[in-house]
Amino acid sequence: MVKAAEISYGSDPSGLICGYAFGADHGVRPIDSDTALDWLQGAHDPASREFVWLHFSLGNSSTEKWLQDHLPIPEHYFETLREGPGSTRIEQADDCLIAVINDVLFDFSFEPSQIATLWMCVHRRFVVSARLHPLRSIDRLRVSVKAGEPFASPASLLTHLLRDQADVLQLIARDATIRVDLIEDNLLAGHGETKRSALGSLRRVFVRLRRLLAPEPGALFRLLNRPPSWFDEDGIQELRSATEEFSAVLNDLSALQERTKLLQEEIGARTTEQTNRSVFLLTMVTVLALPINIIAGLLGMNVGGVPLAQDPGGFWVILAIIATFTAIAGWFAFLSQRD
Numbered sequence: 649m650v651k652a653a654e655i656s657y658g659s660d661p662s663g664l665i666c667g668y669a670f671g672a673d674h675g676v677r678p679i680d681s682d683t684a685l686d687w688l689q690g691a692h693d694p695a696s697r698e699f700v701w702l703h704f705s706l707g708n709s710s711t712e713k714w715l716q717d718h719l720p721i722p723e724h725y726f727e728t729l730r731e732g733p734g735s736t737r738i739e740q741a742d743d744c745l746i747a748v749i750n751d752v753l754f755d756f757s758f759e760p761s762q763i764a765t766l767w768m769c770v771h772r773r774f775v776v777s778a779r780l781h782p783l784r785s786i787d788r789l790r791v792s793v794k795a796g797e798p799f800a801s802p803a804s805l806l807t808h809l810l811r812d813q814a815d816v817l818q819l820i821a822r823d824a825t826i827r828v829d830l831i832e833d834n835l836l837a838g839h840g841e842t843k844r845s846a847l848g849s850l851r852r853v854f855v856r857l858r859r860l861l862a863p864e865p866g867a868l869f870r871l872l873n874r875p876p877s878w879f880d881e882d883g884i885q886e887l888r889s890a891t892e893e894f895s896a897v898l899n900d901l902s903a904l905q906e907r908t909k910l911l912q913e914e915i916g917a918r919t920t921e922q923t924n925r926s927v928f929l930l931t932m933v934t935v936l937a938l939p940i941n942i943i944a945g946l947l948g949m950n951v952g953g954v955p956l957a958q959d960p961g962g963f964w965v966i967l968a969i970i971a972t973f974t975a976i977a978g979w980f981a982f983l984s985q986r987d
């Protein structure tokens with residue numbers, strides 16, 4: 649029988665998914681929560697560039713309590729956790745950076761609901777990240793760390809995450825461009841299978857991404873104007889470069905959003921035109937059948953004095969009258985269509 653304490657759902661009992669310690673020689677080694685506590689509680693040279701990265705799962709109910717009990721994290725960080733998902737922002741609190749970063753799920757499939765949030769606390773000696781669902785950008789960062797890529801400071805780790813986020817968004821924009829190109833080609837070719845729902849789903853994704861990610865460059869530029877005291881010049885320059893790359897990706901997403909909007913309007917205009925043609929055709933049939941219905945109704949009345957009732961050629965006379973009126977009605981109808 650599995651004990652309750654052994655159930656971790658991808659994390660250890662403290663909620664830790666993975667942890668890494670970065671040495672002064674840029675070496676990196678994996679650590680668990682106990683090793684991280686021993687390292688953080690030990691004596692350190694204030695000038696040392698050693699730090700740890702701890703990545704937690706908010707799906708574990710023990711995570712928040714463990715962080716509050718064992719790490720010197722500002723209360724503002726836990727307030728942002730309780731607020732839930734929101735727009736991207738980066739704030740300073742007690743010589744720490746509190747970052748709320750939006751990202752896509754690991755198994756993203758162009759659904760607006762597949763966008764989730766990562767909460768980070770960046771300090772000179774540690775970086776804490778927490779998420780509820782597996783995210784692509786943080787997983788790319790974890791793979792880079794496991795591959796031995798050097799990180800000189802917490803600022804470089806944060807910068808790498810932002811670059812990974814921009815790369816993920818660039819891949820999404822590239823896949824979305826292929827989808828939009830295919831829809832546009834089908835539309836120009838006149839294929840009937842082009843649907844507004846496909847474009848509508850893409851546009852909702854772009855709108856949600858833009859709404860959540862648009863504040864990020866502004867927040868980063870404000871941070872660059874007043875960085876924490878432990879940020880060095882190299883870290884500021886790397887962060888500025890990552891911010892510019894991220895802004896370029898957001899512009900690409902904005903262009904795709906506008907493009908999908910125009911295609912939706914084009915499809916809507918074509919649908920309206922087809923509907924108008926169908927209504928006009930139905931109106932034409934009704935107009936052409938009007939003389940027949942009127943004359944048939946008059947001749948079918950059960951009253952005396954029906955004209956041509958006893959005339960042997962009465963049927964042909966009535967048929968000629970109907971044909972004449974139908975031809976006149978058709979001529980007027982087609983003339984109005986031509987105008």
